[in-house]
Amino acid sequence: SILPANKIWLIFLISFSISLYVAIKLLLNSPNNNTTSKKRNLPPGPPTIPLLGNFQLLKKSVLDLESFLRKLHAKYGPILTLRVGPSTMIFISDRSMAHKALVQNGSNFSDRPPALGMSRITTSNQHTISSAGYGSLWRVLRRNLVSGVFHPSCVKSYSQGREWVLSQLIGEIRQDSNTGEPVFVLEKIQYAMFCLLLQMCFGQKLEQSTARKIEDIQRRMLVGFDISSLFPKIGKIIYRKRWNELLQMRREKHELFTPLIKARKDQKHFQNSNGTCVFSYVDSLLCLELPDEGGRKLTDGELVSLCSEFLTAGTDTTTTSLQWIMANLVKHPDVQAKLVDEIEGVVGKEAEEVREEDLNKLQYLKAVVMEGLRRHPPTHFVIPHTVSEELMFEGYVIPKDATINFMVAEMGWDESVWDDPMAFRPERFLDGGANVDITGSREIKMMPFGVGRRICPALNLAMLHLQYFVANLVREFEWKPVKREEVDLSEKLEFTNVMKNPLKAKIIERKR
Numbered sequence: 079s080i081l082p083a084n085k086i087w088l089i090f091l092i093s094f095s096i097s098l099y100v101a102i103k104l105l106l107n108s109p110n111n112n113t114t115s116k117k118r119n120l121p122p123g124p125p126t127i128p129l130l131g132n133f134q135l136l137k138k139s140v141l142d143l144e145s146f147l148r149k150l151h152a153k154y155g156p157i158l159t160l161r162v163g164p165s166t167m168i169f170i171s172d173r174s175m176a177h178k179a180l181v182q183n184g185s186n187f188s189d190r191p192p193a194l195g196m197s198r199i200t201t202s203n204q205h206t207i208s209s210a211g212y213g214s215l216w217r218v219l220r221r222n223l224v225s226g227v228f229h230p231s232c233v234k235s236y237s238q239g240r241e242w243v244l245s246q247l248i249g250e251i252r253q254d255s256n257t258g259e260p261v262f263v264l265e266k267i268q269y270a271m272f273c274l275l276l277q278m279c280f281g282q283k284l285e286q287s288t289a290r291k292i293e294d295i296q297r298r299m300l301v302g303f304d305i306s307s308l309f310p311k312i313g314k315i316i317y318r319k320r321w322n323e324l325l326q327m328r329r330e331k332h333e334l335f336t337p338l339i340k341a342r343k344d345q346k347h348f349q350n351s352n353g354t355c356v357f358s359y360v361d362s363l364l365c366l367e368l369p370d371e372g373g374r375k376l377t378d379g380e381l382v383s384l385c386s387e388f389l390t391a392g393t394d395t396t397t398t399s400l401q402w403i404m405a406n407l408v409k410h411p412d413v414q415a416k417l418v419d420e421i422e423g424v425v426g427k428e429a430e431e432v433r434e435e436d437l438n439k440l441q442y443l444k445a446v447v448m449e450g451l452r453r454h455p456p457t458h459f460v461i462p463h464t465v466s467e468e469l470m471f472e473g474y475v476i477p478k479d480a481t482i483n484f485m486v487a488e489m490g491w492d493e494s495v496w497d498d499p500m501a502f503r504p505e506r507f508l509d510g511g512a513n514v515d516i517t518g519s520r521e522i523k524m525m526p527f528g529v530g531r532r533i534c535p536a537l538n539l540a541m542l543h544l545q546y547f548v549a550n551l552v553r554e555f556e557w558k559p560v561k562r563e564e565v566d567l568s569e570k571l572e573f574t575n576v577m578k579n580p581l582k583a584k585i586i587e588r589k590r
């Protein structure tokens with residue numbers, strides 16, 4: 079459950095008192111305001127407890143929330159409203175309606191809600207890409223990422239770094255597989271994905287001890303629900319211990335990141351030890367000026383928040399997808415065999431590794447990755463959106479202060495588009511079979527990266543990482559189920575929708 083039960087009554091009482099106070103104030107001050115919410119034709123939804131809304135929601139875990147929403151959508155239709163205390167949340171489950179909102183009306187539906195509670199601090203007051211409102215700051219930060227370190231030429235300059243991370247990962251898996259025991263791969267691939275992003279962020283390979291420390295602090299800050307964002311005024315008081323812990327972690331993060339940022343500041347040329355040019359995310363941020371804030375540079379706190387966002391947004395999403403894909407390859411040996419055949423056909427049986435240049439020739443590999451993202455999108459919702467101004471949509475009012483979200487997983491499981499949607503069948507992506515544009519700009523058939531103006535800016539990088547690692551991991555090893563154990567595809571929600579029982583496989587080196 080999201081909240082420990084013993085705190086619920088307290089929050090209930092306090093919100094009730096606040097709501098009562100607000101209601102009385104509205105009644106006394108402004109009779110018109112009182113009637114507007116009744117008149118306003120919001121999307122339909124379940125009846126609410128006066129002043130408190132659908133308070134029962136707080137007792138549900140987020141996974142329950144998804145199945146609860148599925149039932150509500152069946153009853154109320156593809157767009158619906160839920161309320162918790164003062165917050166209004168609108169959910170859209172239908173892919174053409176999502177297209178209409180995020181693509182056709184993209185300029186209206188791309189704002190973000192105000193950051194409250196601890197997230198005000200972790201985002202340096204909304205000075206990160208994912209949290210910034212739809213405006214010039216967001217544009218400057220996002221453009222800096224996309225045309226800087228995510229520019230294809232810059233991504234290419236990190237190919238040696240990827241090779242190195244891959245060889246480390248393969249070495250670790252080999253070591254474990256040599257024992258003959260089943261191998262747990264999650265932590266290994268998580269660390270590998272994290273190292274890839276660390277290099278791009280700070281422009282250097284970090285000592286393992288530093289990398290582990292950063293990984294640890296990033297993870298500790300993600301764990302646990304930040305109640306202060308739901309009830310900013312009272313959460314800080316009720317959860318004082320957690321609040322103080324978060325502040326302490328933020329300070330630790332500062333201490334870890336600052337010397338790494340300073341090292342980039344001090345160096346004059348973007349060169350690594352073997353003389354090749356490496357331009358990092360931090361380098362781009364250090365050059366950046368904020369036109370709407372008098373052309374000032376980013377503060378140290380903002381640099382820390384942006385680096386932290388980069389690492390967080392990219393690690394668990396890619397790791398989770400990679401784990402789901404490998405799990406399906408264990409579960410479906412026929413798919414794995416077909417993939418290995420394709421790879422060997424392109425790179426030859428003797429080749430040391432699958433190089434990045436080879437990936438474009440591997441259509442079945444791409445189909446396997448796409449099927450993994452469709453069947454198991456790492457996040458089942460997008461980051462909450464809001465509208466820039468109150469507007470009418472599909473005959474309903476969408477208020478400015480409502481958060482809007484989209485049922486990402488549902489879109490990829492729509493039976494009207496996908497035959498037998500819950501089956502893992504990469505073939506559906508072959509020969510233009512599903513004719514899928516993953517950016518959803520023409521039509522949404524799946525949206526694991528979101529769509530429209532807020533679409534994940536790392537889409538191409540994430541696809542590269544997934545294809546490169548899947549190809550090399552199946553090329554190097556045969557992945558088999560552990561004797562008498564089925565691969566369990568149940569889900570659990572952490573920061574992303576992960577495997578409830580992390581993948582455990584019998585891994586055998588392939589003969590060449």
Ligand code: HEM
Nearest residue numbers: 207208388391392395396460461526527528532534536540
């Ligand atoms: C398989 C891997 C990934 C998946 C499935 C994924 C998915 C997503 C989704 C669903 C969103 C929200 C879109 C919205 O709010 O409408 C998003 C946003 C974002 N992602 Fe990713 N992501 C992945 C990898 C990455 C990586 C590797 C990075 C960076 C290193 C990254 C950085 C971001 C950022 C900065 C945003 C915020 C964009 C904005 O608000 O304008 N993501 N991603």
